[in-house]
Amino acid sequence: MTKKIVHKVVHKESPETHMMGLGYNPWWSEGAVKPPLFLTSTFMFKTAEDGEEFFAIALGKKKAKKVPGLIYSRLNNPELEILETRLAVWEEAGDAAVFASGMAAISTVVLAHCKPGDSIAYTIPIYGGTSHFFTEILKEFGIRVIPIDATAPVTALRAVRDPKLKMIFVETPSNPTLTMTDIEAVNKERRALEKKFKRNIVFCVDNTLLGPVFQKPVQLGADLSIYSATKFIGGHSDLIAGAVVGDKELMAPVKGYRSFLGTMSAPFTSWLMLRSLETLKVRMTTQAQNAAIVAAYLAKNKEIEKIYYPGFFAKGSEQAKILQKQCTGDGSLISFEVKGGKARAFKLLNAVKLCRLAVSLGGTETLIEHPKTMTHSEIEPEQQEHSGITDGLIRLSVGLEDPQDVIADLERAIRASTKKR
Numbered sequence: 001m002t003k004k005i006v007h008k009v010v011h012k013e014s015p016e017t018h019m020m021g022l023g024y025n026p027w028w029s030e031g032a033v034k035p036p037l038f039l040t041s042t043f044m045f046k047t048a049e050d051g052e053e054f055f056a057i058a059l060g061k062k063k064a065k066k067v068p069g070l071i072y073s074r075l076n077n078p079e080l081e082i083l084e085t086r087l088a089v090w091e092e093a094g095d096a097a098v099f100a101s102g103m104a105a106i107s108t109v110v111l112a113h114c115k116p117g118d119s120i121a122y123t124i125p126i127y128g129g130t131s132h133f134f135t136e137i138l139k140e141f142g143i144r145v146i147p148i149d150a151t152a153p154v155t156a157l158r159a160v161r162d163p164k165l166k167m168i169f170v171e172t173p174s175n176p177t178l179t180m181t182d183i184e185a186v187n188k189e190r191r192a193l194e195k196k197f198k199r200n201i202v203f204c205v206d207n208t209l210l211g212p213v214f215q216k217p218v219q220l221g222a223d224l225s226i227y228s229a230t231k232f233i234g235g236h237s238d239l240i241a242g243a244v245v246g247d248k249e250l251m252a253p254v255k256g257y258r259s260f261l262g263t264m265s266a267p268f269t270s271w272l273m274l275r276s277l278e279t280l281k282v283r284m285t286t287q288a289q290n291a292a293i294v295a296a297y298l299a300k301n302k303e304i305e306k307i308y309y310p311g312f313f314a315k316g317s318e319q320a321k322i323l324q325k326q327c328t329g330d331g332s333l334i335s336f337e338v339k340g341g342k343a344r345a346f347k348l349l350n351a352v353k354l355c356r357l358a359v360s361l362g363g364t365e366t367l368i369e370h371p372k373t374m375t376h377s378e379i380e381p382e383q384q385e386h387s388g389i390t391d392g393l394i395r396l397s398v399g400l401e402d403p404q405d406v407i408a409d410l411e412r413a414i415r416a417s418t419k420k421r
């Protein structure tokens with residue numbers, strides 16, 4: 001077993017400061033303050049020798065002395081490189097890679113690190129797309145998956161007997177019930193399992209829901225922090241993208257696979273994300289403040305049976321302790337159960353006017369949906385039941401509107417849902 005080195009890059013200024021300029025020199029582009037959009041598939045070499053050298057570096061046959069030159073936009077592109085430099089800063093990670101979607105990021109990470117015969121332990125509940133990829137697609141490639149309960153991951157991991165365990169994949173907080181998994185505790189158990197099975201185990205965290213502003217898994221011991229950048233990083237519900245940040249050595253095969261699977265993000269999407277990153281902290285902070293106001297309203301409404309929101313974890317509970325230890329905010333997702341099951345939930349969803357009835361989350365506008373029949377409909381009924389994905393459950397992603405307007409919309413929709421017809 002080789003000893004793992006976590007490459008940390010510590011920056012003097014705060015991440016939000018670096019979002020305005022890191023990784024870009026205006027004098028590359030006529031003094032343009034903002035990076036131009038490099039819509040080009042291929043790059044010219046000054047000499048044939050340069051072309052030969054850039055290829056040798058890209059294929060790992062030669063070590064780069066300085067920043068290697070650009071070749072072709074499937075391998076590298078200025079937009080992607082600037083964006084990756086900035087993304088890594090949030091978790092002080094050694095490297096970052098951007099992808100065409102969150103699922104492209106997840107599938108590339110798994111294929112780069114797991115081979116036929118290996119197995120992956122993953123927390124449930126988990127995002128529906130990840131669940132489908134794990135349970136339906138990976139089995140066709142001979143990769144076994146072991147579901148573990150997000151509320152008791154350490155006990156579940158300790159019970160894993162498979163010596164071919166190659167990856168631990170945690171989504172925290174989980175979607176849609178916002179269950180917290182203790183990243184440091186899982187990392188400790190990972191190290192114990194590495195000793196027991198005498199092999200490296202890659203530890204990934206899907207950090208879409210709170211990261212990178214409120215949670216930084218790489219700093220807590222995870223190897224790779226994975227994002228659906230479609231959500232908060234993009235933040236405007238106008239693009240699909242993914243990202244992975246983490247340990248430089250473990251990122252190398254991920255970037256290698258990305259080049260050959262062709263799962264990289266496109267230049268224009270990356271340019272949009274560069275723009276989004278400048279407002280990431282203000283957006284996430286304000287959305288979280290708005291969510292706290294909306295959650296307080298929902299908690300007081302008698303038609304709401306149950307509410308899932310980190311700010312409401314019982315004082316002194318295990319979940320509250322994890323939240324306090326590893327997160328710096330409650331985020332802007334709220335799930336709640338209305339009395340009266342699916343019929344009531346659907347009436348409410350059909351009555352909202354300001355909140356958009358749509359899946360996805362983390363956009364500037366408030367989004368509302370029904371996990372059981374929409375985002376989490378692929379999950380087996382028993383597992384839905386176990387995870388609290390019930391008929392009456394509604395998921396809300398609070399945006400940047402005046403929270404009082406969101407409350408007024410919900411109030412009206414809740415009232416409309418109590419009507420007979």
Ligand SMILES: *Cc1c(COP(=O)(O)O)cnc(C)c1O
Binds near residue numbers: 103127206227228240
């Ligand atoms: C949306 C989402 C994904 C998938 O990302 P895409 O960008 O839709 O491919 C993965 N994990 C979580 C937690 C998500 O919310």
